Amino acid sequence: MEIKDQIAIVTGGASGLGADTVRALAAKGAKVAVLDLNEDLAKAIADEVGGIAVKVDVADSDSVAAAMATVKEKLGVARIVMNVAGIGIGRKITSRKGPHPLEDFMRVVNVNLTGTFDVCRLAATDIASLEPLNEDGERGVFVNVASIFAFDGPVGDTAYAAAKAGVAGMTLPMARDLANYGIRVMTIAPGFFDTPLARSEVGEAGVDKMVSLVPFPKRPGKPAEFARMACHIVENSMLNGEVIRLDGAIRMSMML
Numbered sequence: 001m002e003i004k005d006q007i008a009i010v011t012g013g014a015s016g017l018g019a020d021t022v023r024a025l026a027a028k029g030a031k032v033a034v035l036d037l038n039e040d041l042a043k044a045i046a047d048e049v050g051g052i053a054v055k056v057d058v059a060d061s062d063s064v065a066a067a068m069a070t071v072k073e074k075l076g077v078a079r080i081v082m083n084v085a086g087i088g089i090g091r092k093i094t095s096r097k098g099p100h101p102l103e104d105f106m107r108v109v110n111v112n113l114t115g116t117f118d119v120c121r122l123a124a125t126d127i128a129s130l131e132p133l134n135e136d137g138e139r140g141v142f143v144n145v146a147s148i149f150a151f152d153g154p155v156g157d158t159a160y161a162a163a164k165a166g167v168a169g170m171t172l173p174m175a176r177d178l179a180n181y182g183i184r185v186m187t188i189a190p191g192f193f194d195t196p197l198a199r200s201e202v203g204e205a206g207v208d209k210m211v212s213l214v215p216f217p218k219r220p221g222k223p224a225e226f227a228r229m230a231c232h233i234v235e236n237s238m239l240n241g242e243v244i245r246l247d248g249a250i251r252m253s254m255m256l
């Protein structure tokens with residue numbers, strides 16, 4: 001699908017990987033809606049690219065429905081939907097502090113997994129009623145975000161790994177569900193990218209440890225590299241139903 005003149009939604013678009021994805025989509029001529037919990041940052045990015053900012057908590061279904069309705073009203077139905085919003089809470093399943101609080105596990109699953117599913121189900125229903133764009137019958141494309149922790153999660157990341165494994169696992173069946181509507185579904189599983197979330201999770205010492213695990217190139221990924229992949233997925237219609245690791249060949253060890 002050509003990005004130019006399309007409407008795009010980027011959840012988590014106010015920071016890190018999402019913010020650079022907003023910039024990349026806008027640079028290619030999309031009208032972008034920045035959906036994020038952080039209203040001020042979302043507005044700053046939206047203003048930078050001439051898009052709109054909409055406050056959303058992807059873990060709250062009423063908030064998701066309201067945000068999607070606002071985008072539809074202000075810009076129209078978005079054919080490009082990128083689910084980048086995510087959080088992590090590091091904690092072992094049990095420790096001297098006691099069992100992993102269940103509400104922390106549920107919050108991580110609700111934001112990363114349920115939030116992604118919720119946005120996709122509402123977007124798919126709207127996109128299905130649009131005319132196809134090309135001779136393939138293509139109507140839309142979803143780019144969801146997992147993590148390499150979906151496959152080799154380290155100690156203390158059970159909740160995040162479970163949520164991201166869910167995002168990876170629903171990629172193929174969702175693509176199959178939506179094939180008749182001409183909507184593709186892809187997932188990117190990033191390795192270590194230099195963003196506020198990644199730095200706060202691993203700490204400054206953890207940055208060096210993570211980089212030491214990357215065979216090549218020996219550095220954190222750049223958000224612009226993630227954004228390029230996200231845009232390529234939109235532009236290449238043969239990409240569907242797959243999870244792409246974008247990680248410099250890193251494989252996590254047991255400990256960070």
Ligand SMILES: NC(=O)c1ccc[n+]([C@@H]2O[C@H](COP(=O)([O-])OP(=O)(O)OC[C@H]3O[C@@H](n4cnc5c(N)ncnc54)[C@H](O)[C@@H]3O)[C@@H](O)[C@H]2O)c1
Pocket residue numbers: 011012013014015016017018035036037038056057058059084085086087111145146147148189190191192193194195196197198
């Ligand atoms: N940076 C990495 O190394 C890395 C690696 C693997 C996966 N990821 C995934 O990439 C995505 C982006 O991460 P990032 O590193 O850019 O983080 P980030 O913290 O810079 O950005 C995440 C954005 O999501 C928003 N957000 C959080 N909870 C939300 C909610 N409930 N509703 C709406 N918005 C919410 C935040 O406000 C923030 O703007 C996440 O899904 C993360 O799990 C990141």
